[in-house]
Amino acid sequence: MGSVFLPHLKSGWHVDQAILSEDERLVIIRFGVDWDKECMLMDELLYSIAEKVKNFAVIYLCDINQVPDFNQMYELYDPMTIMFFFRNKHMMCDFGTGNNNKLNFVLKDKQELIDIIETIYRGARKGKGLVVSPKDYSSIMKNRGGTEI
Template sequence: MGSIFLPHLKSGWHVDQAILSEDDRVVIIRFGRDTDRDCMLMDELLYSISDKISQFAVVYLCDIDQVPDFNEMYELYDPMTIMFFYRNKHMMCDFGTGNNNKLNFVIGEKQELIDIIEIVYRGAHKGKGLVTSPRDYSKIKRGDKYN
């Protein structure tokens, strides 16, 4: 249901424009397939917090089949991937998983996701390219929802 209400980026140009258009907010892009279970869960969560984070972040969705332009560049091989950008710069976050480039697992709690986005925003605002997640997700197993 969340994917119905969140804006979709329909081409590589739209992805680039979304990343370039924000000067003071973090751009969050969920890459994946709208019909994938993990994407549906995260889309619902992202939609449910979109008003709460609107002052410092904006959320977009991008279907990797419809817009394959970034699949190789960003290594979009997981069912669901969330990436963060700030002032046209890719923001990395250490989740304890060994992959600092993206969030590729489902977060189960609204506040937990808000906390991650706030950490990314605060770090980005201070000029950091890498921030540390407020929680270590190294124990998560593929396909599990982390709560």
């Protein structure tokens, strides 16, 4: 189980420190409820790529029931949300879903997730605050009953 092996941020202070402490790598935080099916699936995927991306990204988990500090600020209403930060700056990514602030759907492919992380990292290093995902995920929102933007 991925959530057992990936580091958990146990308080708002720990979340802040994780974001502030990295100068060179992308900070990835999966917000959600650890026992939720979507979180468990995504945690497995995150764990499976953690070693491959460790030179340019660090991955943390944060249970929004244990640490509700950011739920309102980051609008953490989905069962599973991944957010990206670089040098204490929130990184946004256009996934084609209408929500550029976070990734809030489960991916099934390791390479897709690695590609997204690499794209956000490269954009961050160039000083961009918003990057375009290497793949358009608008069909995911249609399948979830969302509206296309």
